[in-house]
Amino acid sequence: MKVTDPICRMTVETETARFVSERAGVRTYFCSAACRDRFEASTPR
Numbered sequence: 830m831k832v833t834d835p836i837c838r839m840t841v842e843t844e845t846a847r848f849v850s851e852r853a854g855v856r857t858y859f860c861s862a863a864c865r866d867r868f869e870a871s872t873p874r
């Protein structure tokens with residue numbers, strides 16, 4: 830399945846995604862560790 834990286838709007842393939850964040854049971858996929866770090870820094874835990 831293809832999803833959109835919420836930080837840079839790039840398309841990410843979930844089956845091969847290496848950068849995933851899980852919050853409150855919701856998985857979000859990223860193109861890179863930098864995007865994931867930005868997302869986690871901007872999302873309250």
Ligand SMILES: [Zn+2]
Nearest residue numbers: 834837860864
């Ligand atoms: Zn990205």
